[in-house]
Amino acid sequence: MPTKSNIVHEPRLWILKTVSDSEKSYQTIESYKDEVEKSYNYDSNVPNHKQIKEGDYAIIANKQKILGFAVIQTINTDTSTKVISKCWECKSSTIEPRKNLTPKYRCNKGHTFEEPQTITVPITRYFAQYPETFIAYSDESERDVLSLRQYYSKYNQNLSMQSLNMDVLKLFPSVYQSLIEQNTFQVMLPANVANNETQDYNETPFYPINKDERESIKRQIKARRGQQKFRNDLRQRYGDKCMITGCEILDILEAAHIKPYRGINDNHPSNGLLLRADIHTLYDLNLIGINPQSLEITISKKLKNSEYSIYQGKTLITITKIPDKASLENRWMEFNNLGFVTKN
Structure with a gap:
């Protein structure tokens, strides 16, 4: 059976939503301080944090607009702590301040309180970086975030990182080919190979590609340096x-x-x-x-x-x-x- 190191990662497509401090629905949530054209930051409390891999494709967006596209080049991590605010009664972390009412805060279950309960928890921070592959998108008349909703694997409006059908990229012909050419991380293999269904890795057939990868490999080495x-x-x-x-x-x-x-x-x-x-x-x-x-x-x-x-x-x-x-x-x-x- 092939080992994990033998299997070539099949790329996935993600939509990564970045929200500025002024746009946050719940002001008790800490900012991730994204640099839209360079990196997307998240932590181990965010759903799908383990699913995103180097070589995956990403659509970077805010609540309304598509900001750009990228191939994720590196994912760095470190350990840290995070302060989480919760409701005293139901422990919900979906809390928002009320402008003209008291008590000052209200959770999504309807409980109100003057100050939320806060706890500090250990986390792993993730920094998905793509400074050399980012392609800005400014054609507002063509498509926005809502137009992609039908392509989600399983849509959830509360999640900041969700997977999309890879065919979405073909809706953007101006960037599609450029992204494919920039992605030198893996060759697409048949599903049975990626799912460990071949009897012996050494007997796996060779899948040739016509593209000359040598310059891309040199770029990868340069990026690693x-x-x-x-x-x-x-x-x-x-x-x-x-x-x-x-x-x-x-x-x-x-x-x-x-x-x-x-x-x-x-x-x-x-x-x-x-x-x-x-x-x-x-x-x-x-x-x-x-x-x-x-x-x-x-x-x-x-x-x-x-x-x-x-x-x-x-x-x-x-x-x-x-x-x-x-x-x-x-x-x-x-x-x-x-x-x-x-x-x-």
Whole structure:
């Protein structure tokens, strides 16, 4: 039977609704601070948060208008907490303030109260990013959000992320082909392959495509290395070598963020490390940590008996400048909180 890593993800289409603070129906709901042309943010309390994958197609919209289309390039995560406001009686989180009446708040079940009950819960935050694939849509006369309602898999007006029939994209011929060409994440496979119904992955037939994928692959590698200026700034700051392994093969050195990327301001060179591709991945997974005081490398106990154990206790390779200490401290705290630390 094929394993999960063998199966090529079949892309889906999502409508992702972004709501500004002034447009929110319920002002007790925290803002996700979306950047419409770059990223869509959500958390583990939002329905369908586990369903959206890299390589999926997205229609970005507000309550009335379609704002644009994109192929989701990366989905980054981090852990955080969230304050949730609830009704004291029914525990509903659908609460809105009343302008001229008292008590001040009312839930959707009709209960009223002066202040809602608030609780703080742990969450995973998701950042679906698409800065290189976003296509703005401004033809207001053609279609709006309501015109897509018949194409929902299961329409629910209260959900901010819902799946649509893929054929919807064909309603927008001006963007359809461009989106397809930009999506280099997977090849569409027959449903029986995607659903593990073949007897042996090695016997799965080859499905050729005529498109030359080489330039697309180069673009993906470039995107993984980080924005070109950010990577060049790191090379100038730290030299052309992996700051943990000392590897000097430039083609596999990538720009890694210490504080996870949330916007262009995070591309400051003091918030970055130049790392070999595999080390970058392990650092992003918090399987490698950097002590902000000594700059010593700590290897997760999950890697204790692996080839990466040789880097335990080594010092981060720098020239004259070191990474931002506050960013290192926050990342070090996150690494330690996961309980993966190897005890010497």
